[in-house]
Amino acid sequence: MILRLADFRFPDAPERLYPENPNGDWVLEIGFGDGRFWAEHGPNEADANYLGVELSGVSLLKAQRRLTAAGLNNAHLTRLPASTLVRAVTGPGSLARIIVNFPDPWPKAGHEEHRLLRAPFFTLAASRLRPGGEVWFTTDHEEYFQFALQEAQKSGCFTATFPEPPAAALRTKYALKWRELGLSVHHVRWRAVQSPNVPVLPVEDSQGDHVPHAIVRLPEDFQLSNFRKTVDRTGEHVVVVLDAYRHASRDQWVLLTHVEERDLTQEALVSVTVREDGSALVRLERFGGPIITAGLKAAVGVVTTFLEERGASVTHRSY
Ligand SMILES: C[S@@+](CC[C@H](N)C(=O)[O-])C[C@H]1O[C@@H](n2cnc3c(N)ncnc32)[C@H](O)[C@@H]1O
Known part of the structure; x- marks a missing residue:
């Protein structure tokens, strides 16, 4: 289902968002593009509750069609900046996993500040993951990969392992694009070892009674x-x-x-x-x-x- 900001509570609870599967692992995918990853990978984790966040409205509709065709019912999509969603909607220790496949690399010098995977993001992610929860990151971009490893280390909240990426991460729209160009893919899983305190972003219900x-x-x-x-x-x-x-x-x-x-x-x-x-x-x-x-x-x-x-x-x- 596509959810607008007003459909959420701040923070929200998986029991409310997925009443038919209240105890499932809550998995967040950031920048899901046309939704291919979860449409293919989701059926392997039938017990997981999926939330996808994207900035692009066109992608949202494409992804919704794919998830419906794949029969994935406990999956929600929303159009928001990822850090706002994570700060406002996901409560401390609520997520089992955060998945980021081929994020925009912002390759130009001086543009690193636009990258998602910087130390403040890792601190925020660690605050929202349950103990031992993971961030899975796949990219073709060697320099961003090294940058993100350093930023994660800087946050002091994660340990890294380097298993094979999930098969579906090698078949997203962008994965296929880069593979056609002969570029290799890097994959890391960071496991949360700290739970820093990052307060929930105070947001009011924009459909509620109180409007400034x-x-x-x-x-x-x-x-x-x-x-x-x-x-x-x-x-x-x-x-x-x-x-x-x-x-x-x-x-x-x-x-x-x-x-x-x-x-x-x-x-x-x-x-x-x-x-x-x-x-x-x-x-x-x-x-x-x-x-x-x-x-x-x-x-x-x-x-x-x-x-x-x-x-x-x-x-x-x-x-
Ligand atoms: C290079 S595309 C990769 C899409 C998909 N993961 C794939 O592998 O095909 C990066 C995606 O991240 C989305 N994105 C960029 N910044 C974002 C943010 N702050 N919050 C949510 N999505 C974001 C973009 O709209 C775009 O669809």
């Missing part, structure tokens, strides 16, 4: 025709108000914000709607399924301040 908002009174002649992009770096997050749009037929404006925080970058819409009583509601729109974090609450605050600077008075804040 404020109530303001706008000045009589309020308009946003003099809008200019603004950047706020006052908190732990960066909030950029990129643009503002006027509704065609209502007294409503929508501001497009870009929010950067430690684990996540999001674009979100904050609306300003004039109500019957003359007040205006400033609130985060649910459009796009925003992940309600401290950064998005700050975005509502930044838009509210932005309105205050243009003559609005605030009567209520809830963000």
Whole structure:
């Protein structure tokens, strides 16, 4: 089943996500692409509960078709950045395994910071794996492979072994691509030997009752025709108000914000709607399924301040 962020709890429990197989091992695959790995490997581990996380929406649909065709029912897919999913959805010690096949290698010098398998990821992974849980990594990229080994060692949370990769890891879309080019494949299994404490990312249910908002009174002649992009770096997050749009037929404006925080970058819409009583509601729109974090609450605050600077008075804040 494809799950949206709002379908999860924070953290979530395998018993809730897989009620028909509550005691199965919980296996996470990061960057599953078109889903070939688990469609082929999953039937070998019929008792495992699978969660796949991907950034690409097209891949999500392809993978869903493959998993359904393979008859794998206890498998869920979601479209999120992996580190956000791991931090927010998987609780401490809940995962049996994390699988990463052919992650983007970011080969250019200076681009290592974009790689998934860096020391902070290993610390996070160790916090979410149960004692003895493993990370399985397969890649064609020799330099990334050595880099990841060093990063895992730096984290101090894992020991490494080098068995043969699972057969299905040699038949993913990218595995076949690299094999056609004659490149060899590297495989490592890291076993968690430490359980560091990495707190669960505080996320609010974006479909729930509480949506960050404020109530303001706008000045009589309020308009946003003099809008200019603004950047706020006052908190732990960066909030950029990129643009503002006027509704065609209502007294409503929508501001497009870009929010950067430690684990996540999001674009979100904050609306300003004039109500019957003359007040205006400033609130985060649910459009796009925003992940309600401290950064998005700050975005509502930044838009509210932005309105205050243009003559609005605030009567209520809830963000
Ligand atoms: C090179 S492809 C490999 C796909 C698949 N594992 C295979 O072997 O065919 C890397 C995949 O990782 C996904 N990806 C990259 N960064 C990600 C992230 N932070 N979270 C989840 N998926 C990610 C990309 O969208 C892409 O589909």
